[in-house]
Amino acid sequence: MTSPTLDLSRKPILILDQVTMQFGGLVAVDDFTAEIRQGELVGLIGPNGAGKTTVFNLITGIYHPTKGKIVFDGIDITPLKPHQITHLGIARTFQNIRLFSDMTVLENVLVAQHHKFTNPDADRILKINGKSAKRVANFWFWRSVLKVGYLKFEKEMVSKAKELIEKLGLSKFMHEKASALPYGDQRKLEIARALATDPKLLLLDEPAAGMNPKETEDLMRFVERIREEFDLTIFLIEHDMKVVMGICERIIVMDYGRIIAEGTPKEIQNNPKVIEAYLGREWEGV
Amino acid sequence: MTFFLQNFFNGIMLGGLYALIAVGYSMVYGILRLINFAHGDVMMMGVYFAYYSAVVFSLNPILSFTVAVLGAAALGFLIDRVAYKPLRKAPRISALITAIGVSFFLENLAVVIFGAIPKSFLDVFKDKSILEKTITVADARIPLLTFLVIIVTFAMFSVLFFVVYKTKIGMAMRAIAADIPTTSLMGVNVDNVIGFTFALGSALAAAGGIMWAMRFPNVHPYMGFVPGLKAFIAAVFGGIGSISGAVLGGILLGMIEIFLAAYFPSVMGYRDAFAFIILITVLLVKPSGLLGKKAIEKV
Amino acid sequence: MERKLPKKLNFVLTLLFILFVAFLLYLANEKLDEYVLRVVRLIAIYGVMAVSLNLINGITGIFSLGHAGFILVGAYTSALLTLSPEQKMMSFIIEPIVPWLANVHTDFLTATLAGGALSALFAFLIGWPILRLSGDYLAIASLGFAEVIRIFALNAISITNGPLGLKGIPEYSNIWWCYGWLFVTVIFVASLVNSSYGRALKAIREDRVAAEVMGINVFKHQLISFVVGAFFAGVSGALYAHWLTTIDPRVTTLGPMLTFYVLIMIVLGGLGSISGSLIGAALFAILFEWLRDLEEPFVLFGMRVPGIKGMRTLVISVIFILVMIFWQRGIMGREELTWNNIYRWLKRRGESG
Numbered sequence: 015m016t017s018p019t020l021d022l023s024r025k026p027i028l029i030l031d032q033v034t035m036q037f038g039g040l041v042a043v044d045d046f047t048a049e050i051r052q053g054e055l056v057g058l059i060g061p062n063g064a065g066k067t068t069v070f071n072l073i074t075g076i077y078h079p080t081k082g083k084i085v086f087d088g089i090d091i092t093p094l095k096p097h098q099i100t101h102l103g104i105a106r107t108f109q110n111i112r113l114f115s116d117m118t119v120l121e122n123v124l125v126a127q128h129h130k131f132t133n134p135d136a137d138r139i140l141k142i143n144g145k146s147a148k149r150v151a152n153f154w155f156w157r158s159v160l161k162v163g164y165l166k167f168e169k170e171m172v173s174k175a176k177e178l179i180e181k182l183g184l185s186k187f188m189h190e191k192a193s194a195l196p197y198g199d200q201r202k203l204e205i206a207r208a209l210a211t212d213p214k215l216l217l218l219d220e221p222a223a224g225m226n227p228k229e230t231e232d233l234m235r236f237v238e239r240i241r242e243e244f245d246l247t248i249f250l251i252e253h254d255m256k257v258v259m260g261i262c263e264r265i266i267v268m269d270y271g272r273i274i275a276e277g278t279p280k281e282i283q284n285n286p287k288v289i290e291a292y293l294g295r296e297w298e299g300v
Numbered sequence: 301m302t303f304f305l306q307n308f309f310n311g312i313m314l315g316g317l318y319a320l321i322a323v324g325y326s327m328v329y330g331i332l333r334l335i336n337f338a339h340g341d342v343m344m345m346g347v348y349f350a351y352y353s354a355v356v357f358s359l360n361p362i363l364s365f366t367v368a369v370l371g372a373a374a375l376g377f378l379i380d381r382v383a384y385k386p387l388r389k390a391p392r393i394s395a396l397i398t399a400i401g402v403s404f405f406l407e408n409l410a411v412v413i414f415g416a417i418p419k420s421f422l423d424v425f426k427d428k429s430i431l432e433k434t435i436t437v438a439d440a441r442i443p444l445l446t447f448l449v450i451i452v453t454f455a456m457f458s459v460l461f462f463v464v465y466k467t468k469i470g471m472a473m474r475a476i477a478a479d480i481p482t483t484s485l486m487g488v489n490v491d492n493v494i495g496f497t498f499a500l501g502s503a504l505a506a507a508g509g510i511m512w513a514m515r516f517p518n519v520h521p522y523m524g525f526v527p528g529l530k531a532f533i534a535a536v537f538g539g540i541g542s543i544s545g546a547v548l549g550g551i552l553l554g555m556i557e558i559f560l561a562a563y564f565p566s567v568m569g570y571r572d573a574f575a576f577i578i579l580i581t582v583l584l585v586k587p588s589g590l591l592g593k594k595a596i597e598k599v
Numbered sequence: 600m601e602r603k604l605p606k607k608l609n610f611v612l613t614l615l616f617i618l619f620v621a622f623l624l625y626l627a628n629e630k631l632d633e634y635v636l637r638v639v640r641l642i643a644i645y646g647v648m649a650v651s652l653n654l655i656n657g658i659t660g661i662f663s664l665g666h667a668g669f670i671l672v673g674a675y676t677s678a679l680l681t682l683s684p685e686q687k688m689m690s691f692i693i694e695p696i697v698p699w700l701a702n703v704h705t706d707f708l709t710a711t712l713a714g715g716a717l718s719a720l721f722a723f724l725i726g727w728p729i730l731r732l733s734g735d736y737l738a739i740a741s742l743g744f745a746e747v748i749r750i751f752a753l754n755a756i757s758i759t760n761g762p763l764g765l766k767g768i769p770e771y772s773n774i775w776w777c778y779g780w781l782f783v784t785v786i787f788v789a790s791l792v793n794s795s796y797g798r799a800l801k802a803i804r805e806d807r808v809a810a811e812v813m814g815i816n817v818f819k820h821q822l823i824s825f826v827v828g829a830f831f832a833g834v835s836g837a838l839y840a841h842w843l844t845t846i847d848p849r850v851t852t853l854g855p856m857l858t859f860y861v862l863i864m865i866v867l868g869g870l871g872s873i874s875g876s877l878i879g880a881a882l883f884a885i886l887f888e889w890l891r892d893l894e895e896p897f898v899l900f901g902m903r904v905p906g907i908k909g910m911r912t913l914v915i916s917v918i919f920i921l922v923m924i925f926w927q928r929g930i931m932g933r934e935e936l937t938w939n940n941i942y943r944w945l946k947r948r949g950e951s952g
């Protein structure tokens with residue numbers, strides 16, 4: 015199943031090995047095997063209910079697969095909990111926006127930075143102010159309550175959060191409740207929040223849903239930009255074909271939980287199986 | 301053997317009573333995902349209704365029990381309409397807090413109307429000899445009352461299963477438990493069905509409470525608290541939302557309590573604590589209960 | 600743009616406010632009669648209870664109904680430490696007190712801290728199983744644990760004196776201890792809430808799954824909140840015991856009823872607001888005292904109506920239900936009474952007026 019564009023010089027960052035997820039009698043993901051390589055931008059498409067979101071939920075540890083193995087950056091993450099997986103460098107957005115709605119835009123982004131200080135592997139993840147992160151993370155609870163050796167990190171977090179918010183063009187909402195934002199901006203805030211966790215791999219679940227063509231266009235440019243700027247690998251579910259075909263280097267097509275095709279946008283467009291699926295059933299957004 | 305039999309019948313009886321109360325929790329939870337905290341207190345009110353209609357209005361016991369069961373049903377219906385219905389769209393936790401408030405309200409209402417001083421349910425019977433009759437089964441002397449309670453409980457469950465599985469309203473109840481939005485599209489008046497569920501559950505709880513009071517005749521405003529909590533535990537044990545689960549959970553809980561207390565009398569004082577330990581264990585090991593279906597929260 | 604007062608001004612205002620309150624308390628302590636003063640002290644004790652429950656329920660969104668259990672642990676622990684060995688020997692008449700408790704005797708501060716610490720330890724142990732449960736199951740399980748603790752207090756006679764309870768506890772909870780601890784509680788909880796941790800706790804309340812995906816170890820954070828809340832609940836129990844001077848394990852004293860009272864305070868004040876909890880606690884204490892008249896015989900249109908017992912709790916429960924149905928956000932909602940908020944509010948009024 016190796017596609018010609020798969021750049022074998024890049025090392026795989028995420029490997030899904032024969033992953034299966036069953037809910038009662040329903041097999042939502044069936045024997046899913048795929049590789050995402052460092053720096054790639056891969057699309058995941060398929061009809062409604064194909065199991066795309068479930069794949070993301072499996073990668074992020076929200077569900078644990080019935081069978082199979084998931085390896086990220088050389089570590090078997092199959093048994094890990096969501097927060098541990100985030101520590102390792104996977105971030106995501108949700109299809110049905112899940113912001114902290116009663117908190118401000120700024121707070122939403124700040125929350126995403128908290129884990130760096132409570133992470134047992136803080137050392138490996140980041141350097142704060144040149145200091146060993148582990149030393150800061152020790153007693154982080156007491157530091158933050160008693161406000162000793164805390165405020166300068168808080169300041170750092172705030173400035174980083176503001177920078178991200180600005181990048182996404184949400185500055186004017188800085189102190190608004192997340193729930194007060196227009197729909198499209200809520201999607202952007204989800205991306206800002208995900209970026210704030212300092213990921214290596216970013217999973218975007220239908221980021222353009224509910225956006226108008228102009229916004230969608232901006233979003234595509236934005237995704238390409240952050241990929242460069244943050245040195246990210248991106249795995250994205252999208253129902254808007256224009257987005258997928260426009261920016262993805264490689265596309266995986268799912269139907270009934272299985273992979274039915276994989277390849278470059280061009281290959282996918284001409285794949286008879288995909289075409290059949292297109293004509294045979296109603297596709298999201300097509 | 302004798303000792304075992306005595307405890308066995310006691311266990312079935314206590315378990316049956318838990319089950320009668322548990323069903324109300326389970327049905328309401330199945331439909332609204334609400335723990336009706338006030339359920340045990342509705343039971344308590346039912347017992348007071350029975351007590352007063354017999355002692356003050358001198359109705360004969362059977363008639364007074366009927367009045368009490370109907371009264372409790374009306375009360376259950378009313379509570380839903382007044383306190384829970386306005387909160388159907390509110391966060392689930394708001395409804396739970398309100399339920400706690402209703403529970404607290406009923407207890408205090410009972411203190412104000414009926415007084416805080418415990419009453420003896422035995423006053424209901426002019427002829428107390430029936431309470432003392434026993435039947436001998438293989439050397440074990442089992443109170444007649446125990447048999448009566450078991451038979452009545454069984455009869456009530458038969459009626460319940462008939463209503464839920466063979467009648468139109470029962471079908472509507474099950475449909476709503478499965479999925480409210482589509483059911484209301486199908487032209488079912490969801491609020492009436494929910495009200496009926498409350499009434500049915502409350503009636504069963506009152507019947508259970510009356511029989512409880514014959515066995516433990518101390519009637520007071522807080523008497524619903526512990527049986528209510530335990531019945532809830534029974535419902536969770538069996539698998540909340542499932543009626544057969546509530547029956548199974550109730551009977552098992554009754555049995556476990558009676559046998560633990562019978563064979564380990566030194567821990568008698570801690571009997572009420574067993575139920576909670578069971579609850580925690582069940583919730584941790586198999587949160588869906590014995591007969592419940594496992595579900596993974598959809599994200 | 601967010602409007603804020605300069606930090607210095609904020610600090611000065613806060614300091615002045617604290618001095619002002621301290622002065623008021625001093626005046627109250629000097630001038631008010633003993634009866635009113637008891638209520639004033641009770642407000643602070645209720646305040647500690649409410650703020651600690653609010654941290655758990657309102658801010659972290661763990662719907663715990665086990666507060667009375669923690670309060671009970673604090674009350675008994677501290678009382679057993681401040682009662683003199685002679686008193687203990689005399690009051691344990693059903694069964695003698697266990698030897699390791701018979702002779703310990705400490706000052707009030709140590710006893711209070713011990714009460715808080717033991718309570719926190721309980722929360723830590725209980726938290727392991729129950730925080731794995733969700734929403735309403737957790738509510739029942741925590742209520743159940745509080746009941747188990749109460750049943751223990753009823754049955755472990757050689758430790759707790761069983762149903763007789765403890766009598767003759769010294770009335771140490773004077774105005775300074777009560778308000779001192781209230782001050783510590785509010786500062787601690789407010790500082791926690793206004794930190795990286797506090798944001799994480801609120802995030803868990805808002806959306807547990809999203810919080811996990813943001814790298815927050817939800818269980819650990821909930822446990823921290825639960826243990827901190829329990830510590831202050833234990834402290835409030837110690838203050839309460841030394842205010843009541845007599846404690847026993849009945850449903851109505853340190854049982855579920857007390858949890859409901861505290862729940863009423865935080866719901867009335869606004870779930871999630873610390874200042875709301877304080878307002879709720881004060882309102883509850885005052886209302887409860889004021890309604891006492893309902894239970895006394897009174898004269899209505901020239902007719903003598905006999906006092907009805909239980910009337911005031913009935914009125915309270917009606918208010919509670921009405922608040923839940925018509926005014927769920929309570930007095931403060933999730934807002935706080937801070938100088939900045941007052942300033943913004945005044946400014947807005949000025950602009951619109």
Ligand SMILES: Nc1ncnc2c1ncn2[C@@H]1O[C@H](COP(=O)(O)OP(=O)(O)O)[C@@H](O)[C@H]1O
Nearest residue numbers: 037042061062063064065066067068596597598
């Ligand atoms: N927690 C769950 N419990 C039961 N079924 C689920 C759960 N999560 C997803 N499913 C089912 O799995 C299938 C795939 O869903 P999903 O991954 O959301 O599809 P997609 O994102 O491709 O539209 C659907 O049939 C859905 O109903």
Ligand SMILES: [Mg+2]
Nearest residue numbers: 066067068109
């Ligand atoms: Mg999806």
